[in-house]
Amino acid sequence: MAEGGNDAELLKEKANKFFKDKDYENAIKYYSEALELNPSNAIYYSNRSLAYLRTECYGYALADATKALEIDKNYIKGYYRRATSNMALGKFKAALKDYETVVRVRPNDKDAKMKYQECNKIVKQKAFERAIASDEIKKSVVDSLDIENMTIEDDYVGPKLEDGNVTVKFMEEMMEWFKDQKKLHRKCAYQILVQVKDLLAKLPSLVEITLKETEKITICGDTHGQFYDLLNIFKLNGLPSESNPYLFNGDFVDRGSFSVEVILTLFGFKLLYPNDFHLLRGNHETDNMNQMYGFEGEVKAKYTAQMFQLFSEVFQWLPLAQCINNKVLIMHGGLFSEDGITLDDLRKIERNRQPPDSGPMCDLLWSDPQPQSGRSISKRGVSCQFGPDVTERFLEQNKLDYIVRSHEVKAEGYEVTHSGKCVTVFSAPNYCDQMGNKGAYIHLRGADLKPEFHQFTAVPHPNVKPMAYANTLMQLGMM
DSSP, rough: OHHHHHHHHHHHHHHHHHHHHOOOOHHHHHHHHHHOOOOOOHHHHHHHHHHHTTTOHHHHHHHHHHHHHHHHHTTTHHHHHHHHHHHTTTOHHHHHHHHHHHHHHOTTHHHHHHHHHHHHHHHHHHHHHHHHHHHHHOOOGGOOOTTOOOOOOOOOOSSSBBTOOOOHHHHHHHHHHHHHHHHOHHHHHHHHHHHHHHHHHHHHEEEEEEOTTTTTEEOOOOOOTOOOHHHHHHHHOOOOOOTBBBOOOOOHHHHHHHHHHHHHHHHHHHSSSSSTTTOOTTTTSSHHHHHHSSSHHHHHHHHHHHHHHHHHHHHHHHHSSSEEETTEEEEEEOOOSSHHHHHHHHHHHOOOOOOOSHHHHHHHHEEOOSSSSEEEEEEEESSEEOOOHHEEEEEETTTTTTEEEEOOOTSSSEEEGGGGTEEOOOOTTGGGGTTOOOHHHHHEEEETTTOEEEEEEOOOOOOOOOTTOOGGGGSOOOO
């Protein structure tokens, strides 16, 4: 046994080194091998839990932290890990319980106390919001705004809408302004938000478009607040226009610290080219995620809490899926936890809400493909993972050729799985300044609807770190 224990320790050391180098996949691999040799070591589970947290596999992270505590209920780091996993999943009450335990055992631990207080604040805030929500029909922020009478000060020399409208000139000026890290006047930001809310609210939950033989569209995946990489996409592939249409497949915000700039740019183009610039909702266009991963903090830092409320209202109207030429279906996450879902079911989704914990709307935003057949529990702790047979049946029933989705970092910026029937595209290169991945976008032509992949690498950006505005509870340290 001692021999196995030593070997396991060596594997753990190897894993720790990979973890330090931010190679989380290999860290997970070697922690797993250490656990095979010594399955009753709480530390191995706890370390693997943190590696899972870093790769956004919150479901697996939660399971490992729980396992560590089953092995050793006095292992303090296990409570931290489990609390962090629950926070990431928006399960704040469960997280609070674990922070309580840590504070009880370590009354002088400042970090534990801070985390407990922060989490307690969120639990109370959520309870308050629920009480208000059931108390009255929620009023829109728009009703309490008097945009007309907001004055633009004389010393503001930045871009302004022309007679209240977004123009090509305004968009070009706004992107330049943002590039210099300057702030769009709040009146202009509000004008964009109010107009885009009206526009999105008129769209169906499943948007259906036709590409003519000679036309092409560019599909981009997650951009996650990486504004300078978004500008690079436009530089490489041309600015959006009626003859250069785009579709951005969700997760525009959070993590990257230029989320406000990304989202106002995308919303501006949506207003400029309503029929040729398409936006779908991702799992990060939601309150829970925005609270944890930076967008809410960023909007409050650059503007106000009231403006964040309006963003939240707008996000609820983003369509959930798009179908091209009745053949290619695009969504942020993936397919469904049950068979038999039709395009008609998608058309009927009442999307103007925070996504539920299960069902088709949740799956569209959260699910992931897996190589093996059937379905399994999600590594993320939300929705499911679906196999090639699930994809095959869905496509056949709905007379589709393949699906395009995003939602997962890929080293090459894209990945083709399920015998070509499931395509992933991800457009945030060197994600979070640390993954070293390429970004990609897809060209799709009306003539043959075959995906053509274009890769690109990250460009430099001003020195504001990712997650700069994120909730302190998500700024993970402890190894």
